[in-house]
Amino acid sequence: MNRGDVILRPTPECRLPAEREGAPRLIEIGFGNGDFLVDLAQKRPEALVYGVEVSHMCLEKALSRVARLKLENVRLLCGDARFLVRECFADNSVERIYMSFPCPWPKERHARRRVTSEGFSGLLASVLKIGGVFEMATDEGWYADEVERILGAHAALKLAERRLNFRRDLTTKYERKWLDMGKDIHHLYIEKTALWSVPRMVEGSVEGMHVRIAPTVPVDLDLLDRTVTGQTGSAQGRHGEDSHWAFRGGFRAADGTLLEETICTDSGYEQKFYVKIVSKPECTLVKLDGVFAPFLTPAVRFAVEDAARRIQAR
Numbered sequence: 001m002n003r004g005d006v007i008l009r010p011t012p013e014c015r016l017p018a019e020r021e022g023a024p025r026l027i028e029i030g031f032g033n034g035d036f037l038v039d040l041a042q043k044r045p046e047a048l049v050y051g052v053e054v055s056h057m058c059l060e061k062a063l064s065r066v067a068r069l070k071l072e073n074v075r076l077l078c079g080d081a082r083f084l085v086r087e088c089f090a091d092n093s094v095e096r097i098y099m100s101f102p103c104p105w106p107k108e109r110h111a112r113r114r115v116t117s118e119g120f121s122g123l124l125a126s127v128l129k130i131g132g133v134f135e136m137a138t139d140e141g142w143y144a145d146e147v148e149r150i151l152g153a154h155a156a157l158k159l160a161e162r163r164l165n166f167r168r169d170l171t172t173k174y175e176r177k178w179l180d181m182g183k184d185i186h187h188l189y190i191e192k193t194a195l196w197s198v199p200r201m202v203e204g205s206v207e208g209m210h211v212r213i214a215p216t217v218p219v220d221l222d223l224l225d226r227t228v229t230g231q232t233g234s235a236q237g238r239h240g241e242d243s244h245w246a247f248r249g250g251f252r253a254a255d256g257t258l259l260e261e262t263i264c265t266d267s268g269y270e271q272k273f274y275v276k277i278v279s280k281p282e283c284t285l286v287k288l289d290g291v292f293a294p295f296l297t298p299a300v301r302f303a304v305e306d307a308a309r310r311i312q313a314r
């Protein structure tokens with residue numbers, strides 16, 4: 001099996017390849033060392049089991065195991081599950097989502113880093129099928145209370161069950177560790193009860209994102225770089241509370257075009273990419289470089305438009 005068959009890079013429109021029509025779809029968020037994911041895939045060979053993990057190291061380890069065991073029904077996605085699950089999975093398409101021992105981020109100033117933070121209930125309500133379940137395990141009672149309160153309050157979700165120190169058939173590395181230490185384990189089962197949908201952020205494909213500027217004179221690329229990033233070597237912009245971007249400086253590519261290193265965030269989801277500025281006698285094109293093609297989120301779109309605006313305003 002090829003690496004690319006297991007580690008999925010969604011299309012620029014954030015769609016996953018269509019496959020195994022009708023197969024139940026299961027997701028594990030934050031699969032860590034992959035024990036649970038692999039056991040689940042073996043126990044449910046008829047299902048497609050998606051693992052979503054931010055850590056590249058975890059991803060590589062899980063990939064090795066999946067390849068060694070020749071598991072045909074596992075797909076891995078690398079990145080923040082709050083973004084990938086919402087953007088990659090359609091409404092009413094997932095049977096069950098598992099999350100075991102997510103980092104609870106106990107300090108209030110870190111609360112936004114919790115996977116279950118703002119927007120997570122809408123995401124679950126949207127991608128789960130009716131009757132589908134989000135199953136979470138945690139060793140932190142206060143965190144289980146918080147998740148129960150937030151998710152249980154959503155109009156399309158309800159708490160189906162809460163269990164203490166339940167022994168599941170499948171366990172995770174952390175689960176075994178905390179059980180051995182005699183810690184309490186809280187299991188929450190949140191069920192989807194009604195249709196729900198949330199707006200997706202990614203719209204269209206990066207190939208279509210370019211701004212054409214028709215200057216009266218050919219543009220000097222060094223001047224262009226200083227124009228985009230400013231004299232200090234960096235410039236930034238924002239749109240509302242959620243979209244931020246910054247230009248970090250540029251360099252000339254082998255073909256003579258200018259690449260502006262750019263970083264942006266949309267509601268905390270970070271992407272790095274290059275805005276490409278191609279200067280021709282008849283026009284200047286501002287677009288996205290295809291190598292690190294980001295998903296076309298609002299901040300990416302604004303960054304390209306901002307670079308073009310800075311060039312036109314100089």
Ligand SMILES: C[S@@+](CC[C@H](N)C(=O)[O-])C[C@H]1O[C@@H](n2cnc3c(N)ncnc32)[C@H](O)[C@@H]1O
Pocket residue numbers: 029030031032033052053054055058079080081082099100101102103115172173174175
């Ligand atoms: C404490 S570990 C638990 C690992 C495993 N589930 C277990 O029980 O052994 C939490 C895992 O969640 C991953 N993680 C944290 N935030 C995440 C996010 N926003 N999206 C996906 N994975 C995340 C971390 O990289 C880490 O592997």
